[in-house]
Structures are given as C-alpha cells and as structure tokens.
Amino acid sequence: MNNRRGYLPSYGGTPQRLPQQIVQRGPLQNQQQQQQWLRRDQVEEEKRVTSEDAASSSQDWKAQLKIPPKDSRYKTEDVTATKGNEFEDYFLKRELLMGIYEKGFERPSPIQEESIPIALTGSDILARAKNGTGKTAAFCIPALEKIDQNNNVIQVIILVPTRELALQTAQVCKELGKHLKIQIMVTTGGTSLKDDIMRLYQPVHLLVGTPGRVLDLAKKGICNLKDCTMLVMDEADKLLSQEFQPSVEQLIGFLPPNRQILLFSATFPVTVKEFKDKFLRKSYIINLMDELTLKGITQYYAFVEERQKVHCLNTLFSKLQINQSIIFCNSVNRVELLAKKITELGYSCFYIHAKMLQSHRNRVFHDFRNGACRNLVCSDLFTRGIDIQAVNVVINFDFPRNSETYLHRVGRSGRFGHLGLAVNLITYEDRFSLYRIEQELGTEIKPIPPQIDQAIYCK
Missing domain, CATH: 3.40.50.300 (P-loop containing nucleotide triphosphate hydrolases)
Structure with missing residues (x-):
C-alpha cells in the first residue's frame, strides 16, 4: 500500500489523513525542539563536570591543607601501638578533618581510637589513659563533630579543674574546629562575671570552664543548658574530689535527661564508682593503663x-x-x-x-x-x-x-x-x-x- 507522508493505514485499508498540525512542523516547533536538546545536553554536561569536580575535590582537599612540618622525633609505643585506624574512618565532617590534619595530627593515638567511635554513638564513657597520650583530642573531636552549628545553643560543656587547662582546652577546640562555624567560650573563676554574661548573649555552642563558674552562671539563669547533650569531665579524678564534686553534681541537674557524660583521667579515685553508678548509664570503660608512667x-x-x-x-x-x-x-x-x-x-x-x-x-x-x-x-x-x-x-x-x-x-x-x-x-x-x-x-x-x-x- 502506498503510505505517503501524512497518511496512516486504516484497519479497512483506506488511507486516513493525519491532522495538519502534527504532520507539518513549522520553524517554531523545530526551534523549541532544538532548545530542549541543547538544555538537556547542558544539564548532562553540568552533571558530568560536577561529578568530576566532586571526585577531584575528594582527592585534592588534603593537598590544599596547610599541614605543619612532620614531627620527626622518636615516639614510644604509648602513642604508636595503634590498630592502624585513620581519622577518615570515623566519617567526620570534612571541615573537622581539615582542622585535625592542619593541627599536625596524622592518625589517631590509642586513646583516640578507643574513644572517638564510642563517643560518636552517644554512649557514656569512663576512660583512663596516661598523661600526654592525646586525651584532649579524644573528647574534643567527637564533641565538635556532634555540634549542630546552625543551632545557636550550648550543646557541649567541657569541665576542667584549673583556669590554665580551660584556656588550653579551648585553644585546642578552636584549632581543631577552625573550619567549622562553631562558637567556643571559656569561663573560669577569677575573671569578670559581667564579661561572661555579656558573652552569653551571643551564640555559644561549646563552653569550656571550671565547675564553680559554670554552675554560678546556670543558677543565675544566664547559661541555659536545656539543650546541652554532652558533658565532658577532663582530669575527672580532680573534679570528683571534695573540692569540686558537689558543684559537678548540681550542674548535672541542669542538663537534659538524654545527656551524655564522658570522664577522662590518668587516675581514678574510689569515689568514681559511686558517681558512675549514680549518673552514667551503661557506660563504656576504657582502660589503657597497664602501667602508670609514660614509657619515654x-x-x-x-x-x-x-x-x-x-x-x-x-x-x-x-x-x-x-x-x-x-x-x-x-x-x-x-x-x-x-x-x-x-x-x-x-x-x-x-x-x-x-x-x-x-x-x-x-x-x-x-x-x-x-x-x-x-x-x-x-x-x-x-x-x-x-x-x-x-x-x-x-x-x-x-x-x-x-x-x-x-x-x-x-x-x-x-x-x-x-x-x-x-x-x-x-x-x-x-x-x-x-x-x-x-x-x-x-x-x-x-x-x-x-x-x-x-x-x-x-x-
């Protein structure tokens, strides 16, 4: 049968005329079709370029970092006896990883390997490790990872027994979190209470301080801790001494029920068991102290x-x-x-x-x-x-x-x-x-x- 352009065979064999607007494409329809094809090609090209950029950036971001010179000094097995984990194994935010590497950290120390993944699950921790083996980063890294920088409330408190240690810990947090938009504040006794009050009117995500001052601000209603879901106690043996323990226990009363508590120290007194039974739920105990003094x-x-x-x-x-x-x-x-x-x-x-x-x-x-x-x-x-x-x-x-x-x-x-x-x-x-x-x-x-x-x- 002759099936010329513009006709379709009917079931009875008689040619049927197609509607004119379908049969004949004018210049406008051709132009629209070409534009659609061009747009589709552009979108596919953009997707390809984006995926290539993502792949290359995932390889290149480390190359862009300002990593300090490698520490070539001899190290003892106090910090070298690791399982071989990398910081990237913990699925941390890219910006946090950048801060970790720019601080000069190459891979996790034993206490960091044990603590970071457990802290990220939200579990309570009682960790004992030698002085000078990386305890500070073992709690600062999960604390910075878990903070929602878009929520301008205090989400983490780090308690320490002395003012100097508070300043040093806050400095470590700032260096590790320098690529994050996280606001860190230090508050200790012996400094202006008025300045602390004024500072707390601004956003604060992470608070580092001594127990007495933090409790004082909480009691005054200036330091709102209802959204603070992580409490870290560094040098916990000192914080559980008669001097500090009453303040620490009162302070815990201002935290929400779903709070996570991390205790870190080189030595733990007998009082820690009573504290653990009272405030920690199904805590993980990490003990890396087969001996007390550093090998080096x-x-x-x-x-x-x-x-x-x-x-x-x-x-x-x-x-x-x-x-x-x-x-x-x-x-x-x-x-x-x-x-x-x-x-x-x-x-x-x-x-x-x-x-x-x-x-x-x-x-x-x-x-x-x-x-x-x-x-x-x-x-x-x-x-x-x-x-x-x-x-x-x-x-x-x-x-x-x-x-x-x-x-x-x-x-x-x-x-x-x-x-x-x-x-x-x-x-x-x-x-x-x-x-x-x-x-x-x-x-x-x-x-x-x-x-x-x-x-x-x-x-």
Whole structure:
C-alpha cells in the first residue's frame, strides 16, 4: 500500500489523513525542539563536570591543607601501638578533618581510637589513659563533630579543674574546629562575671570552664543548658574530689535527661564508682593503663641535703641538654624564692602559682608556651593536663607527698610519646616517700649517674 507522508493505514485499508498540525512542523516547533536538546545536553554536561569536580575535590582537599612540618622525633609505643585506624574512618565532617590534619595530627593515638567511635554513638564513657597520650583530642573531636552549628545553643560543656587547662582546652577546640562555624567560650573563676554574661548573649555552642563558674552562671539563669547533650569531665579524678564534686553534681541537674557524660583521667579515685553508678548509664570503660608512667620518661633521684639543693640544681642546668624545663616546689613561697635564686645564677626563669593574679598567670603561661623562657618554677597548680611539647626535663626540687601528684608532675615531660627526663632531689625525710611512690606506681626511680646520656631524653 502506498503510505505517503501524512497518511496512516486504516484497519479497512483506506488511507486516513493525519491532522495538519502534527504532520507539518513549522520553524517554531523545530526551534523549541532544538532548545530542549541543547538544555538537556547542558544539564548532562553540568552533571558530568560536577561529578568530576566532586571526585577531584575528594582527592585534592588534603593537598590544599596547610599541614605543619612532620614531627620527626622518636615516639614510644604509648602513642604508636595503634590498630592502624585513620581519622577518615570515623566519617567526620570534612571541615573537622581539615582542622585535625592542619593541627599536625596524622592518625589517631590509642586513646583516640578507643574513644572517638564510642563517643560518636552517644554512649557514656569512663576512660583512663596516661598523661600526654592525646586525651584532649579524644573528647574534643567527637564533641565538635556532634555540634549542630546552625543551632545557636550550648550543646557541649567541657569541665576542667584549673583556669590554665580551660584556656588550653579551648585553644585546642578552636584549632581543631577552625573550619567549622562553631562558637567556643571559656569561663573560669577569677575573671569578670559581667564579661561572661555579656558573652552569653551571643551564640555559644561549646563552653569550656571550671565547675564553680559554670554552675554560678546556670543558677543565675544566664547559661541555659536545656539543650546541652554532652558533658565532658577532663582530669575527672580532680573534679570528683571534695573540692569540686558537689558543684559537678548540681550542674548535672541542669542538663537534659538524654545527656551524655564522658570522664577522662590518668587516675581514678574510689569515689568514681559511686558517681558512675549514680549518673552514667551503661557506660563504656576504657582502660589503657597497664602501667602508670609514660614509657619515654627516664626517672632519677639525687640524694641531697636541703641546703645543697640550689647547688645541685645549678649543676643539673650546666650538665643537661634542656630544651625547656618545669621545676616543682611544694609551696607558693618556695616557688618565688627559688625563681629568684635561679635568676641570680644567671638562668632565664619564670614562675607561676595559684596566688598570682589571673592576668599575670595567663601571661606567664602564654609566654612560656611560646618559648620566651627556658625554665618555669611552679606549684602543683601546673601539674594538670598542661601540654607544652618542648618540655623535656622535669625537676622535683621538692619531692611530692603522694604518688598521684608525682605521676602528674613527671607527665609534663615526654608528651605524646616523646622522650623526657625526671630528676628528683631527695632529702633524708623524703626517702620513705620515694620507696612508697615506686611501689604504688610500679616504677623504678634510679640513682642519678655522673653523666646522663642525651639520647634518653633528647632523641
């Protein structure tokens, strides 16, 4: 059958004429069709380019980072004995990963490997790990990950026992979260309450502070904690001492029922069990403490009379390769007197203790951290969590009275698996304390040799 253009065969075999507007396409229809094709081609091209950009950006974002020089110092298995996880394994926000790598973190330390994934599930944690093994990042990273930056309410509180540790912890949070739009505030006693009140009128997502000040702001109704779903307690053993525990427990009463509590410390007192049973629900217990002292710290004692101590210290300064040192005394008066003696001997020296003005303490802490001075004399105020990587020598000018204080003092050197040296000046009265602390910590404090090999604390 002749089926010319414009006709279709009918069932009866008679040709039927199609409607004219369907049969003949005018210039307008052709133009519209071409435009549709062009649009479709453009959309497909845009999709292809976008997917290629996404693929390349997923590979290139790391290359754009300002990563600090690699730390080539020797590290002990306190931080190297990991399962081999990477930070990217935890599905963290890209912006948070950028902050982690730009802070110089390469891969998680053992305490970070154990804590981060559990904290991200919302579970309570009781974590025990040595000083200087990365505990701060172990709770800061999940805290920053879980904050909704579009919700301008306090979502995380980090409690610490001292003002210096509050400033340091907030600084770590700011550095890790520098690519996130998260507002971080520090509040501690000894600073202007009015300034804190004014600051809380602005958005705050993460609050770092000491228990008394945070509780004071909560009681006044200025610090609204009804949306705060995570409470972190760093140096938890100190926060559960008689000095702080009542404030901490009152503060928990201001949090919502679905709050998550994370406790981190190197040592835990007996009181922690009662606290855990009362406030933590199905908590995970992480214990990475097969031994208490850091593997990288070599410990010596020098047997001296009280009147020989300054002379002995002078000898140590002349013989040791000190990058930075922290020297501990048992009282505020002795801190100032010793700092004066060290300066008279011709060595650069700062001092810090609890009776100084907060602004002065902040200045000393900041300058010492930035390397403005080689030696710092201090009281036990400075034993908690203070992380100054350059410190490779700790000297107990006065021997501490208990093993817990000793552990925290010597933990100021050998940070993050590096090598360090602890030298203890022991008098006749200290000999029993030395023996007791060795037994309680399961460690050995050896007599100081005439020459100390630099390789054991400078590698």
